[in-house]
Amino acid sequence: MHEIELKFLVPEARLKGLIRQAKVKSSQDIHMAAHYFDTPKQTLAKAGIGLRIRKEGDTWVQTIKAGGDGIAARLEHNAGLDNEHIQTMLDNDSLMPDLSIYKETSIAPVLADFKLKKLTKALTRQYVTNVQRTTRLLEDGSKDDGSENNNSIEMAYDSGELIHGNDDSQRQAIQEIEFELVSGDLEFLFATAKIWCKRYKLCLSTVTKAERGGLLIKRQDYSPAVKADLQLLNVNKDSSISAFIRATVHNCLLQILPNSSAIVAGSEDNGHLLQLRIGLRRLTVALDTFNKFSEQLNPEWQPILKQTAALLDDYRELAYLASHIEPTLEQHGAPSIDWTADVKQIKVTPINAVGANDFQLTLLELIAFTMSDASTESQADKLAIDKLAKILSKKYMKLLKAEQNFDDWSYNNSDCDDWGCDDRETESSKIVNLRNDDSNHSCSIGSILQKTHSHLKDLCYISEFAAPLYAKKKSKRWFKNLAKAQKSLGQYYDHLQYQQRYQQKAATDANALYGAGWFTVTLKNDYKRCQKDLNRIQDNAAFW
Template sequence: MTHEVELKFRIPAHRLAALRRAVATRSARPLTLAARYMETPDGDLGRARVALRLRQEGDGWVQTLKAEGRVALQRLEHNVPLPDEATPALDIARHDGTEAGARLREVLAGARQATLREHYATAVQRTCRTVRHQGALIELALDEGEIRAGGLVLPVCEIEFELLQGEPAALLGLAAAWARRFELWLDVRSKSERGHALAHQAQQPGGSAAQAISRPARPRALTLPGTLGPQAAAAAMLAEGLQQALANASQIADGQWQPEHLHQLRVGLRRLRSVLRLHAALLPGLEPALADAVAALFQRLGAARDRDVRAAWLWPVLHAAGGPAIAQPEPQVDALDLPAWLTSADTQQLWLRLLALTLPGAVLSAGAEARAAGQGTAKALRQALRPPLHSLLRQLRRDARAFATLDDAARHRLRRRIKRLRYAAELSASLWPARRLQALLDALQQAQRPLGVLNDAVVAAAHCRALAGGQPEAWFAVGWLAARHEAAVAACSAPMAALAEVRSPWAD
């Protein structure tokens, strides 16, 4: 049983030749890989982010099971070399007694049909090289080939950095240097995840490889063991938000995405920003410039999200209300803007710097970390996390009581703080009394919804007022949005009253 620690990057076409030369040194090893990935008829393994395969590696076969780990650079992995056979049979019992095997059994136990069959296949030419960096031994694996499902094919062109010995920080350092040198971009989607998406398209009438899009990654429940030290707990919460952000960013960076990917990317960034803001004291490697860089990326993504909202809601509803047509309501935006931002060198270095902050929770087990830190009680962990949460809730209560006197900017600030507390509370939910925490989360969600409607009206009105300077027709939209603004403010009254009186789940 191993915890595989690796990072995978996609390679721009114009840098592939140079990368090949850098990997294919005299000590490099070529290896031909052909794998068959298994799945249930209903796709249970893919939904659970579990991969089960039989792979021919040169002249031998290996059965491998992989499952998602706690952070983006770590996965559960169990490999079983098989006796020499022409076509070995799959046997899930080979993984029994391992953490990944228990996860597989759990998924299959909940499946409507647990029969496993080949779902898709890969054919890859791998070039491997091991290097030493900062005292660590790291394997570089350049993979070129394809994923096949039905009659559809997806190309594979990626490089993996896998830690064989040493500290994960060394892996991040080497990956950062190669990413700068070869313009690599981080893709946390595995071949398995891409294969599941391709197989789904192969089953659709008229499905195409271009439409093989991974599902948007949504928030997951996080359990913080009471034996975890405060720094590792903060790192684990940060890692959970980062995992969600990276999964959605990877799909957008690939050039094909849905509005929900952008929404969930922003949710993931909000979750990790909540940890950066509220628990900064527990993240000793955090620099102010890093939080500023996350905020800058979030703001750029916000402009793209506002365009999506106007396209999906504002212009259709104005048309339905009988408003005059507004010529070119949106500026012409290059369709590559989002992928370009997310694959840029600055963004790649930002992801790696954030991953470095997650290492305390990724490397040490809860028990080992507790022993190393000389602490490890649930009470100590709650005492470390409680003060900023309780302070923010008091601030929200004050703003909720004064809501009628706040201007739009202050109301938007209140909305951001509500989200910050909601995400931070959800990430540490396993530590607090369930009933009182759920009452708080309900109150926060009830307040957040009408504030979101209000904010959309405010942002859209500002956009339409800017358009009205050259297009008088846009004044209809400004008036219509003013009425919506008044209704949205009124709809906030009851949720604000409830938020002002909600009990704290963190009170002593």
């Protein structure tokens, strides 16, 4: 069977209030000790499978979890075990799962690629969870027409610790709450989760106990940053526009949620920040471009997503400059620049931005949208492929127009020695100061680069979403050229930001002039590379 659940981390400041609401007269407390198994090479974890034997009160249960949609739904199979047999294995320190029970069950296809006898011999206990669980059943009242409603959710608050299987000195605290749909409509699950999320400032987490156990074994705090995986984009030429937009949003969330989960857990790693930022950009491009593909899209999502992305940009750019760019310059003989105070001046940290209630509620609504029934939409009978060619052509023309402006600037400024940002602006730490005179169409290279890079990313993301609906051979060269141009323009744009940072810093620290000069030289080479890569796109043959 499939379980559909939403998991959240609980902020310390809201914990007491949440516990009071969880521990009511009708709630139940149960102690759970779970033993998780895998091979020394983490074979099951790599396949997205979790295998455990857990004592739930007085009963021992073997559970395997796998697959699902990668967000809220997972395939799960539970099997009751003989208590005396389990106790005997525990006494002999020989506790081991029985994989033979899955041969003729719904979980069998998940294990089809494994030789079960060989796998069983390789299994070892990896870690143990010792958890006190408080459960409470949340039920909907009667419907408006007076009939009974079977909407039911199990709320489970877990408090305890995770313990290394071979070294009990290695432990990690567990403090999370889950909402699992027992029966009824998905709308009730999300409506209930939103109420608790608002009240207790909960933060969505996709990190399972199995994943946390694997990290404990590796002595890691967080899983690696997750990039976009287009292999998981479930669309084809027969996809309706309503199914297409849901699949596209779902694919973006598969990148956003793991990275946001790491950040709300405390990560400030540049990889998590970068991949979350990219995921948010992919999502906003999809929502902007395909805004007419569903009447269920909420226009209030966009401002919140864009604001969160901007806040992440402000922090990530300066933090990366301090942790990576500055050391690189020092290795080349640059005088040391202290950026500590500049980083501390940023009022909104990544955990503040991602943990903000409006962003978390937006994520919940987006998940609900992807799980809603596409066939109920008024346009469910219209094919996405019939709309995409026109959309792609418009995006392509916008890029070519921006590229022409890029070439025109080069021609009109062929003798210019300053290929960087020729203006100063301290109001925004992210956007390069722009000089744009619409009357004579003259503007700075920063403005042109920003627009060109934006159009290029839009086209690239929309092309990736649309590509599975077209012949793969035709799109191969298209993506190769777009990827090169996107990389070179992205590097050029980043270097413009860093040059501006050092120029601004030089007002209070003359040593920063070295960094400003370094990037002035670097930008000349960046510009030539961008021009070369953009010119290739003009000859690109459309794949649609």
